[in-house]
Amino acid sequence: MPRPILFGSVALLLWAASQTLSTARPTSRWQEPETGQSAQVKPGSQVTQLLAELAQNGVHLDMQRKLIEVNAEVCQDREPLEYLLVAQNGKDHESLLKSNSVSAQALNTAMLLLGVEAGKNVEYKEVDPPPTQEEFEAGASLYEVSPPSGSGFYLYVAWQGTNADGEAEQYFYRAEDLIVNVAGDRPYQRGKWIYLGSRFIRPHKDAEEFFAAEGEGNLISVCYFSPANQLLTGADPEADNQYIWYPNMFLLPEIGTKVQFLISSEKLESAPPTVSSANSPPEQTSK
Numbered sequence: 578m579p580r581p582i583l584f585g586s587v588a589l590l591l592w593a594a595s596q597t598l599s600t601a602r603p604t605s606r607w608q609e610p611e612t613g614q615s616a617q618v619k620p621g622s623q624v625t626q627l628l629a630e631l632a633q634n635g636v637h638l639d640m641q642r643k644l645i646e647v648n649a650e651v652c653q654d655r656e657p658l659e660y661l662l663v664a665q666n667g668k669d670h671e672s673l674l675k676s677n678s679v680s681a682q683a684l685n686t687a688m689l690l691l692g693v694e695a696g697k698n699v700e701y702k703e704v705d706p707p708p709t710q711e712e713f714e715a716g717a718s719l720y721e722v723s724p725p726s727g728s729g730f731y732l733y734v735a736w737q738g739t740n741a742d743g744e745a746e747q748y749f750y751r752a753e754d755l756i757v758n759v760a761g762d763r764p765y766q767r768g769k770w771i772y773l774g775s776r777f778i779r780p781h782k783d784a785e786e787f788f789a790a791e792g793e794g795n796l797i798s799v800c801y802f803s804p805a806n807q808l809l810t811g812a813d814p815e816a817d818n819q820y821i822w823y824p825n826m827f828l829l830p831e832i833g834t835k836v837q838f839l840i841s842s843e844k845l846e847s848a849p850p851t852v853s854s855a856n857s858p859p860e861q862t863s864k
Contacts, residue, residue, distance in 0.1 A: 631687055635679035637852035638687040643842035645687045645730075646852040649676040651834045658822045659800045661732070661752060661770075661811070662838060667794030673755060673824055674734070674838060681775065681790035685808055688730070688772060691842050696727020696771040698810070699801040699817065724812045725801065729769035732797070732809075733839040735848040738830055748830075749848040755828055756799060758813070760821040766813040770797060773805035 624640075631638050637646040649662060652675040660672035669675045700723040708717035732752035740746045753765035775790035789806035790796055797809040800819045815821065830836075837851065 631683050634683035635676060636683040636687045638690065639852045640690065642849065642852075643691050644849060644852060645684070645691070645840040647676050647679050647684065647838040647840070649674040649679075649836050649838040651829055651832050651836060654824045654826050654829050654832055656823070657820060658756060658824060659819055660795055660798050660807075661756070662797040664791075664794035664796060667796065672795075673799075673829075674836065676796075676838070679796070681794070681796055681808065682788060684796065685774065685788075685790065688774075688808065688840070691730075693730070693772045693842075694728045695774045696725055696729060698771075698773055698803055698805045699723065699725050701803075701817075722801075722814075722817045724814055724816070725771040725773070725810050726812065727771050729771040729809060730840045730842060731844050732770050733841065733845055733848070734836050735839065736830055736834055736836040738834075747848055748828075750828060753811075753813075755825045757823050757825045758815060758821050759823050760818070761815065764825065765799065765811060765816075765822070768812055770809040771812055773807060773810055775806055775808050776804060778806070 628638055635647060638644075639646075647662070651673070652669045653671075653673055656670065658671060658673055660668060662674045662676065663669055663672040664679050664681060665675070665677045667675065701720045702723070703720055704718065707713075707719060713719070733749065734752055734755060735747060735749045738746055738748050751767055752770075753767045756765040757763070758765065775788060777786045778789045778792070779786045790808050793806055795807050797811075798807045799811050799813075799816060799822050801810065801817050810816075837848070839845065839849070
């Protein structure tokens with residue numbers, strides 16, 4: 578299980594109270610309570626402070642609705658995809674969406690505060706006996722692939738656009754519907770995106786350890802990667818193939834369009850009121 582990293586000093590209080598982060602290792606940004614003491618949650622100012630700090634780092638968390646909102650933009654509409662969402666320093670040439678404001682540490686904290694637990698990453702097992710040369714050339718695999726599994730979130734993308742009649746309209750889609758398997762002529766398989774929680778890495782023995790998702794900027798992957806440096810991964814049974822996933826250009830708006838990226842513990846039927854604004858949202862149309 579990855580060692581969760583919490584963002585902000587107040588996060589420790591919620592961590593101790595919720596008992597969901599028992600393996601968390603303290604960072605320089607917060608400290609453990611003294612031996613024999615437990616942190617006490619004061620639901621007013623401390624929670625407000627945490628939510629405000631997360632929001633300042635691009636993560637808008639609604640604990641009651643079990644919903645996270647991140648502001649992002651479309652960064653690909655034709656190129657092959659390996660990622661669904663990256664930060665400003667991530668591989669935006671291989672990602673459908675990019676957020677220039679989000680912190681991976683803050684996003685990870687929000688996910689953990691919603692009670693998610695680390696799932697199991699992809700596993701590869703050599704086929705025994707291996708395929709013959711003839712079978713291999715015909716497409717037989719050398720490995721059996723076990724897709725990622727476990728706890729996770731449902732992902733959605735919403736944006737404001739204009740319909741064929743020139744009227745303003747809000748578009749709302751499952752994230753999977755915006756990704757196409759060009760080999761199978763189908764969208765990405767719907768389901769929860771599995772929480773892996775990234776990991777701490779050290780580039781070389783004399784380097785300081787850092788949180789991989791923060792350092793690399795790759796937050797949510799379409800394809801399988803092992804070891805897991807990302808926070809979430811898709812679990813489509815063909816996601817071991819990195820060459821078949823492309824943006825659904827028939828549904829997506831143009832590159833640069835601002836979108837609302839939603840991470841939800843529960844399935845959503847329509848775009849919810851925004852977490853980041855107290856104003857009433859415009860009329861919504863479910864897709």
